[in-house]
Amino acid sequence: MSFMVIQDLKVHYPVRGGIFNQVVDYVYAVDGVSMEFESGKAYGLVGESGCGKSTTGKAIVGLEKITSGRVIYEGINVTNKRNNRKSTFNREVQMIFQDAHSSLNPRKRVRDIIAEPIHNFLKLSPKEEERKICELLEIVGMPEDVKYKYPHEFSGGQKQRLGIARAIATNPKLIIADEPVSALDISVQAQILNFMKDIQNEFGLSYLFISHDLGVVKHMCDYISIMYKGRFVETGTKFDIYNNPQHIYTKRLLSAIPQVTPIGRERRKRERIKVENDYREQYKNYFDEKERVLDLIPITSTHNVAALPKGVI
Ligand SMILES: Nc1ncnc2c1ncn2[C@@H]1O[C@H](COP(=O)(O)OP(=O)(O)OP(=O)(O)O)[C@@H](O)[C@H]1O
Numbered sequence: 001m002s003f004m005v006i007q008d009l010k011v012h013y014p015v016r017g018g019i020f021n022q023v024v025d026y027v028y029a030v031d032g033v034s035m036e037f038e039s040g041k042a043y044g045l046v047g048e049s050g051c052g053k054s055t056t057g058k059a060i061v062g063l064e065k066i067t068s069g070r071v072i073y074e075g076i077n078v079t080n081k082r083n084n085r086k087s088t089f090n091r092e093v094q095m096i097f098q099d100a101h102s103s104l105n106p107r108k109r110v111r112d113i114i115a116e117p118i119h120n121f122l123k124l125s126p127k128e129e130e131r132k133i134c135e136l137l138e139i140v141g142m143p144e145d146v147k148y149k150y151p152h153e154f155s156g157g158q159k160q161r162l163g164i165a166r167a168i169a170t171n172p173k174l175i176i177a178d179e180p181v182s183a184l185d186i187s188v189q190a191q192i193l194n195f196m197k198d199i200q201n202e203f204g205l206s207y208l209f210i211s212h213d214l215g216v217v218k219h220m221c222d223y224i225s226i227m228y229k230g231r232f233v234e235t236g237t238k239f240d241i242y243n244n245p246q247h248i249y250t251k252r253l254l255s256a257i258p259q260v261t262p263i264g265r266e267r268r269k270r271e272r273i274k275v276e277n278d279y280r281e282q283y284k285n286y287f288d289e290k291e292r293v294l295d296l297i298p299i300t301s302t303h304n305v306a307a308l309p310k311g312v313i
Helices: 053-061 088-092 110-121 126-139 144-148 156-168 186-203 214-220 238-243 248-255 262-286 302-307
Strands: 002-017 022-038 042-046 068-073 093-096 174-178 206-211 223-228 231-237
Touching (some): 002 053, 022 053, 022 206, 088 093, 093 156, 110 126, 156 186, 186 214, 231 248
Parallel strands (some): 174 206
Antiparallel strands (some): 223 231
């Protein structure tokens, strides 16, 4: 059963020109997108640069003005209420961005950054609020004392973790993640992706995962929509999209993914095991038993990442 339905969403930007600066044309950034979201599922939005992915995400949460279409949340039409800061929709649908740095206020300490949505949406006593902040930091694998630091004191991966801590502070149902790892090093990307999967399982979250990277979307999502020039050209389960693509554009996108030959795969596996062993040897004190490994590189347990020496994540 879907908890959110997007109906025929359109975002058209006027293009102005002429001596009177009148509207001479429109950019059809999003041109009739419909989606349904179920609890605990991850949805991927893929397409080339400029096809309208980010605009779709921002329009859903209310950061872009919708030209037409409807957002139905828990059976209620919230299209014109999305900017109501106290609404259930605002609390339960959160967004994280590619550039974690600019989405964290550089003048605020971590404590205040995370406390902001708690203040807005949850009525907690100061003591409960402090406990909640510590709990969130623990979930994202950061020690309590980072509360008093500023965003510039963290690495890219750590900043993205802080962004996630803020996003999950209000117990959301859906997180719209706009290219959340594309600005990070490949090793850190895998850590963040695995961590996002962990919290999805732990809290029954849904994701709308926006990415130009089909590999990332394949790893993260249950359903995938392929976007082209503001429209979905194909939507299906991950299995259908990768194994039985129907639309010519989907086929083109898939054929553009570099193929790994069996020999390459074997070599990659050997290299991965070597890197893993070196890594384990070096940081063996920091791992717990639940450590998991993604395809390419070693992953640390999310709860222990913060304990790693500086520079490891
Ligand atoms: N504020 C705006 N005014 C006018 N046009 C805009 C505005 N924001 C985005 N666009 C245009 O809308 C189209 C879709 O942009 P959008 O950022 O959603 O694409 P995208 O698929 O997310 O691309 P990328 O992967 O590069 O971020 C692009 O042609 C873009 O130039």
